[in-house]
Amino acid sequence: MTIELHPNIDAHLIEVLETVSDPEIPVLTVLDLGVIREAVEKEGVIQIKLTPTYSGCPAMDVIGDDLKSAFAKVGKKVNVDLVLAPAWTTDWISESGKRKMEAYGIAAPLEETADKEALLGNKRIVKCPQCGSTNTHLVSQFGSTACKALFKCDDCLEPFDYFKCLK
Amino acid sequence: MANQNLYNYILGIADNSLVLGQRLGELCGHGPSLETDIAGTNISLDLIGQTRSYFQYAAKVSGKELTEDDIAFLRLERDYRNVLLVEQPNTHFGYVIARQYLFDVFHLLFLNELQYSKDETLSAIAKKGIKEVSYHKRFSGDWIKRLGDGTEESHEKMQEAVDDLWRYTDELFEMSEDDQQMVSEGIGVDLPKLKESYYDEVSELLSEATLEIPERKYFSYGGKNGVHTEHMGYLLADLQYMQRTYPNMQW
Numbered sequence: 001m002t003i004e005l006h007p008n009i010d011a012h013l014i015e016v017l018e019t020v021s022d023p024e025i026p027v028l029t030v031l032d033l034g035v036i037r038e039a040v041e042k043e044g045v046i047q048i049k050l051t052p053t054y055s056g057c058p059a060m061d062v063i064g065d066d067l068k069s070a071f072a073k074v075g076k077k078v079n080v081d082l083v084l085a086p087a088w089t090t091d092w093i094s095e096s097g098k099r100k101m102e103a104y105g106i107a108a109p110l111e112e113t114a115d116k117e118a119l120l121g122n123k124r125i126v127k128c129p130q131c132g133s134t135n136t137h138l139v140s141q142f143g144s145t146a147c148k149a150l151f152k153c154d155d156c157l158e159p160f161d162y163f164k165c166l167k
Numbered sequence: 168m169a170n171q172n173l174y175n176y177i178l179g180i181a182d183n184s185l186v187l188g189q190r191l192g193e194l195c196g197h198g199p200s201l202e203t204d205i206a207g208t209n210i211s212l213d214l215i216g217q218t219r220s221y222f223q224y225a226a227k228v229s230g231k232e233l234t235e236d237d238i239a240f241l242r243l244e245r246d247y248r249n250v251l252l253v254e255q256p257n258t259h260f261g262y263v264i265a266r267q268y269l270f271d272v273f274h275l276l277f278l279n280e281l282q283y284s285k286d287e288t289l290s291a292i293a294k295k296g297i298k299e300v301s302y303h304k305r306f307s308g309d310w311i312k313r314l315g316d317g318t319e320e321s322h323e324k325m326q327e328a329v330d331d332l333w334r335y336t337d338e339l340f341e342m343s344e345d346d347q348q349m350v351s352e353g354i355g356v357d358l359p360k361l362k363e364s365y366y367d368e369v370s371e372l373l374s375e376a377t378l379e380i381p382e383r384k385y386f387s388y389g390g391k392n393g394v395h396t397e398h399m400g401y402l403l404a405d406l407q408y409m410q411r412t413y414p415n416m417q418w
Contacts, residue, residue, distance in 0.1 A: 055295055056216020084220060085291035087298065119305075140202035141306055142209040150202075166298055 006031065008038040013046065020070050023062045024145050027104045030063060034092025037083055046071055046078045051088045053166070054146040090166045105129050107151065107162040115165035119149060126162050128153035136160075174228050175248065175345040176355055177289070178238070179391065180281075181221030182249035185239060186399075187270060188214035189406050190257060199260050206306055207263070213299040220292045240410035244403055245393035248343075252335035254390070254399045261314060261321075261328035268307035269332055272368050273339045275300045276361045285353040308372055315376025322377065329373065330381050337386035339365070 006014065009031075017036060022028045030036050030050075038049040048067060052060045064080045071078045090109040093101075098108040107129050110118060117123040121138045128136050133155040140150040148161040191211035198204025222235035252270055257263050278300060281293035314325040340358045342350075349355025370380045389395065409416055 052216070052295075054213060054216060055220060055292075055299060056212035056214070058212075084295050085287070087291070087295040140205060141302070142202070142206040144205075146209055146212055164302075 006036075008040070008049075009036060010040050013039050013041065016070050016074060017067075020063065020066045023059050023066070025101065025104065025106065027100045028093075028097050030067070032094045032097030032100065034094065034097075035060075035063070035088065041076075044077070046076055048078055048080045049083045050080055051083050053088050057146055059145075088166070090163065093163075101163060102129050105160060106148065107160060109163045109165040112165055112167050118162070119164065126151050128156060128158065129160055130158045131156040170228055172345045172348040173286075173354065174225055175343075176349045177221050177225040177228065179248040179343065179345065180277075180289075181218050181225065181238075182247050183253050183270070183274075184214040184221070185218040186247070186249040186402065187253040187266075188212075188218060189402060190253065190255075190266075191263075193257060193405075194263065203260070203310075210267070210303050210306070213296075213303070217292060217296050217299070220295075224288045224292070236410070240407050244395060244399055247390075247393060247395065247399070247403070249390050249395075250335065250338045251387055251390040251396055252332060252339065254395060254402055255332060255335065256398050258328070258331075259324060261324040262332065264307055264310045264314065265325065265328035265332050267303065268311050268372070269329075269336055269369065270339075271300060271304035271307050272365055273336075273361070275304055276364055277356055277358075280356040280361070284355070289354065311372060311378070312376040315373070315378040325376070326378050329378055330383075333381040333383050334385065334387045336365075336369075338388045338390060341388055341391055343391050 009017070014031070017031055017039060018029050020030045022030065022033055025033075033053070035051050035053065036048060037051050038047070040047050050060065050064060050067070060082065064082075067080055068078045093109070101108050107126050109115060110125065114123075114125055118126045119138060119141060124136055125134055126136050126138075127134050128151075131153060133153055135154045136151050137154060138149065139152050139159065143150040143161050147163055147166070149164050150159060151162045152159045188211045191207045191214070194204060194207040195211075196204065198207050218239070219235055222238045225238055226233040226235055252266060255262065255266055275297065278293040278296045282290050282297065284290045284293065311325065314321040316322070317325075340362045342358055346355055346358060350357045373380050387396075
């Protein structure tokens with residue numbers, strides 16, 4: 001198991017944080033996603049700074065509520081603050097998060113320039129999470145949620161989501 | 168109110184996103200294809216998300232017991248400060264795309280400047296928005312090219328939409344009193360400075376799409392002062408329906 005570093009998160013809170021997942025991609029915990037920017041316990045109350053992936057992401061309200069109920073189970077109170085700066089980037093998704101995403105059937109974000117080429121339909125580089133082929137094409141720049149685009153594999157013919165690079 | 172100019176200024180920016188978001192939301196389930204339907208609602212979601220950030224901030228600045236919902240749903244038509252362009256109806260898909268592109272180019276130029284605002288909250292919202300709006304512009308610009316340089320019919324319809332909506336472009340650069348005050352405080356964006364880049368960029372893309380650049384000398388103004396086109400009342404009737412029918416209703 002890789003040890004992930006969370007410099008602004010109190011170590012004793014990690015266990016509970018790992019039980020809270022993204023409601024739209026349930027295999028990813030909020031730590032995998034990198035949306036918890038800070039979590040510290042002060043005078044018995046846990047202060048969490050949460051950042052949205054996209055401005056209108058409806059999952060944020062749910063994540064806020066889920067954090068409260070997860071800590072309520074261990075008898076702790078939580079204050080959740082939404083912070084916008086610095087803006088979230090897909091670079092904050094952990095390596096293990098990217099692997100879990102692939103296993104779940106969502107192609108993980110490429111690097112910025114490669115991402116642009118893929119989303120403009122110039123290059124066939126997005127790897128199909130089902131069969132691993134890069135013989136894939138863009139179906140729609142927008143997908144089932146704000147963070148994804150829709151692709152189709154031309155080898156195994158399965159459609160799949162691609163998590164867009166955001167920088 | 169402690170800072171009326173700032174409050175008005177935030178609302179001016181937010182109302183553009185709110186009203187365009189509402190227009191795109193009307194397409195939900197009515198887009199010409201599944202992909203464009205999803206695109207329209209995704210863009211709408213980004214815009215409404217940005218609006219929420221602005222309204223939450225405006226509510227704080229107001230110093231009153233206001234919520235984001237009060238600001239969104241309980242104002243009268245004359246109190247909305249959005250430009251006329253964004254309230255224009257979804258006449259046909261060409262209009263949806265032309266309206267989107269003509270606004271996206273401005274929106275991105277605007278946020279690129281707003282990120283250097285002395286106001287930290289506005290700067291943070293702008294930085295977040297830049298990432299989203301770049302993607303919107305890529306989508307709308309692609310469609311302008313596809314339809315403009317497409318079939319005879321799509322070309323004609325695209326040209327019609329651009330010609331019709333062109334009259335609302337100059338208002339994007341109009342400076343209200345609040346704009347001027349905010350620029351002098353290092354918070355707001357000096358709009359006339361964006362004008363040249365705007366028309367250069369739009370003209371270049373229209374040419375690429377084999378569309379004529381309209382040569383209109385007369386423009387429509389008024390939205391920034393709350394004087395809207397007739398379409399606005401209908402849009403608000405939809406937008407405000409729930410709160411007007413069931414006051415103080417909550418989800």
